[in-house]
Amino acid sequence: MRVVVAVDSFKGSLTTTDAGAAVRAGVLAARPDADVVVLPVADGGEGTTDCLAAAWGTPLRRSVTTDALGRPTTATWALSADGARAVVEVAAASGLPAVADVPADPRGTSTLGTGRLLVEALDAGAEEVLLCLGGSATTDGGAGLLVALGGRLLDADGRDLPPGGGALTALDRVDLSALHPRARGARWRLACDVTNPLLGPRGAAAVYGPQKGAGPDDVAALDAGLARLAAALRGATGVDVADLPGAGAAGGAPAPLVAALGATLEPGAPLVLGEVGLPAALAGGADLVLTGEGSCDEQSVQGKVVDGVAAAVRAAPAAAGAPVVVLAGRVAVAPAVLAAAGVTAAFGLAPGPASLDELRADAAPLLADLAERVVRLVGRDAR
The missing domain is CATH 3.40.50.10350 (Glycerate kinase; domain 1)
Incomplete structure (x- = not known):
């Protein structure tokens, strides 16, 4: 049998x-x-790193980074035995539970800490990076990811924006000239099980912002900031992610990765089941x-x-x-x-x-x- x-x-x-x-x-x-x-199996959300590390027969890697509020923390990720593939969960560094000890700051939370894990994966030699979306405390449109990877978000005076989705209302342009040297050559796969677009009544701010402490005014400001980000990314790359199904996942985290790096959004469970x-x-x-x-x-x-x-x-x-x-x-x-x-x-x-x-x-x-x-x-x- x-x-x-x-x-x-x-x-x-x-x-x-x-x-x-x-x-x-x-x-x-x-x-x-x-x-x-x-x-070992997972659905592309929480637990996927543990699952793939077990399937690959490799130990979890633990890195010093920052949480969604910029506080020092550690987070785990995994690299395949041949060093070619890496898996990172947004929730590992930028997750909601890690910032539940303080009052919600929906406009100030950032994915910068997760971006630093992505940089570590690239520096370790990964040629393919799987980013698992879900469980984030952020609505910054993946701005922190892009900044960690070398991108710059600039206001009309050429100054770098502070972290957080609330700052995006002042965004004027995106500068991709200093991206990590291996970022564009890597294959980016995003495990995503929602179809919400980046903007509008079904977008990242409107649907998921309240779960992260956003009130009506916060939602309006965050959605406006994400619209500025979509426009700036379109200007820098020619790619329009505003209405892309799934771009609203994890507070809009897919947006810059799709526009600047050609990332693909894939259903989480089939992706992981194929990998294992x-x-x-x-x-x-x-x-x-x-x-x-x-x-x-x-x-x-x-x-x-x-x-x-x-x-x-x-x-x-x-x-x-x-x-x-x-x-x-x-x-x-x-x-x-x-x-x-x-x-x-x-x-x-x-x-x-x-x-x-x-x-x-x-x-x-x-x-x-x-x-x-x-x-x-x-x-x-x-x-």
Whole structure:
């Protein structure tokens, strides 16, 4: 019996590596002779760095940088074993939780700290950089990223703007003459699961600004600043990012990377699943595919890991007919919705009445037990 395991992290309980190990233990408890292939997975958001570092077999790198308010901090990123690929999460340096200890400053937060991680990746020799969007505390249109990479944001008097999206209302032009020497030659991939444009009622400021503490006046000022940035980037590069689907992610962070460096926006889960080798694993055949995450809900089948795994199984002739079973902390989606996405069934961890704290504390043994029970049931007729 060949079982492919691709389980996302259970936030607050298990990393993807820990979850995969627990599922593997459960599978082997039911079928000691099973061929179990375990892949660390993520959806392109939080945890992607850990996932890819595990898949690449490389240690996490820890760098000194600054948080969204410019305070010293450290953040992790990863480099592939051959040094050619790097992964950085916006939230690692510029995330919202790291600045939750002080009153919100929606106009002053910056992605400069994340930009410094990108510079470290380029200096380490990376030829391809994957930037994972999501969880940011910023609405600076990626201005901090561009400044860290050597770009300049200038007002009408030729003075450099201070950090933060609020300063962009004074932006006159963008100077790209001193970009990092390796920036333009690198391949930039942006893991993005939203389609919001940079500007307007569905843009970065209007939709995500309030989540970062922006009131109505802040939203109006930030949107005006982002409009100035879009115009300045268009003037410097000829590329218009104002209405680009996805440019509003992470407070507009994709805008300068797309305009100045040709970055591409890609759905996060399929990108990561391809990187960790799921298609190749399924090409070897599968009698059962186990996936999952902390909460299985309707979002799970809308571009998240569960959806990506089910799609990969459908695309793999060698895995045709293999049941796709979700193991989750909780299941809050109708079976018909799962079936429409190619998922055979979904099961929650709780063996009976239990509090969230109890489930989190016992997540690993509960997940192993659930995997064992599923294999004993589904695997009865497997070879």
